[in-house]
Amino acid sequence: GQQLNQSPQSMFIQEGEDVSMNCTSSSIFNTWLWYKQDPGEGPVLLIALYKAGELTSNGRLTAQFGITRKDSFLNISASIPSDVGIYFCAGYNNDMRFGAGTRLTVKP
Amino acid sequence: ETGVTQTPRHLVMGMTNKKSLKCEQHLGHNAMYWYKQSAKKPLELMFVYSLEERVENNSVPSRFSPECPNSSHLFLHLHTLQPEDSALYLCASSQDFGRVSGANVLTFGAGSRLTVL
Numbered sequence: 001g002q003q004l005n006q007s008p009q010s011m012f013i014q015e016g017e018d019v020s021m022n023c024t025s026s027s028i029f030n031t032w033l034w035y036k037q038d039p040g041e042g043p044v045l046l047i048a049l050y051k052a053g054e055l056t057s058n059g060r061l062t063a064q065f066g067i068t069r070k071d072s073f074l075n076i077s078a079s080i081p082s083d084v085g086i087y088f089c090a091g092y093n094n095d096m097r098f099g100a101g102t103r104l105t106v107k108p
Numbered sequence: 109e110t111g112v113t114q115t116p117r118h119l120v121m122g123m124t125n126k127k128s129l130k131c132e133q134h135l136g137h138n139a140m141y142w143y144k145q146s147a148k149k150p151l152e153l154m155f156v157y158s159l160e161e162r163v164e165n166n167s168v169p170s171r172f173s174p175e176c177p178n179s180s181h182l183f184l185h186l187h188t189l190q191p192e193d194s195a196l197y198l199c200a201s202s203q204d205f206g207r208v209s210g211a212n213v214l215t216f217g218a219g220s221r222l223t224v225l
Contacts (some may be wrong), residue, residue, distance in 0.1 A: 042216035
C-alpha cells in the first residue's frame with residue numbers, strides 16, 4: 001500500500017560527517033516532504049518537493065524527489081551538533097503518509 | 109502568537125478522567141488535523157477538519173472526540189482512556205485539504221504529551 005519505508009532507523013555520526021537517509025514506497029506520491037523533530041517539539045518542515053527528479057537545497061540540506069516518484073532522499077553535509085533530532089519523510093497522494101523516522105545523533 | 113499552539117504541553121490523567129486538548133492556529137489555514145505519535149512508529153492520522161467540517165476519521169476509538177468550533181480552533185476531548193493511549197498528540201494545519209500542491213503542507217504544533225495511568 002502507501003506505507004513509507006524510511007532508513008536507516010538511527011545514525012550515530014561524528015560532527016563534520018555527511019549524512020544520507022532515504023524513503024521508499026511501493027506507491028507513487030505527488031509530493032515528498034522532509035521534516036525534522038527536535039526533542040519536545042513538533043515536526044518542522046525542512047524541504048518540500050513537487051516534481052519528479054527535483055533536487056532542492058536548503059543550506060546544508062539537499063533532498064531529491066525520485067524519478068519513479070516512489071522514493072526520496074535527504075542529505076546533510078558537514079553535520080553539526082544541532083542537527084540532532086528525528087527526521088521524517090512524508091509523501092502526499094490524496095493524504096499525507098509518514099515514515100517512521102531516522103534518529104540522528106551527532107557526537108562533537 | 110504565530111503558528112500552531114497546543115495546550116496543555118503535558119497531561120497526566122487517570123482512566124476515568126475527562127480532559128481536553130486544545131489547538132489554535134494563527135496562519136489563516138482552512139484545514140486542521142490531529143495526529144498520534146508513538147515511539148518508533150509513523151505518525152498516525154486521527155482526524156481531519158476542512159472548513160470546520162470533519163472530512164476524515166481513521167477508525168479512531170470513540171473515547172477520542174474531536175471538535176472544531178471554527179477554522180482556527182481544534183479540540184480533542186478525552187474520556188475513559190487506556191494506558192496504551194499514552195503518546196504525543198500533535199495538531200497540524202494546512203492551507204487547504206485534498207489538493208496536490210504546496211497548500212497541503214502541514215505546519216505542526218509542539219504537541220501535547222499525554223500519560224494515562
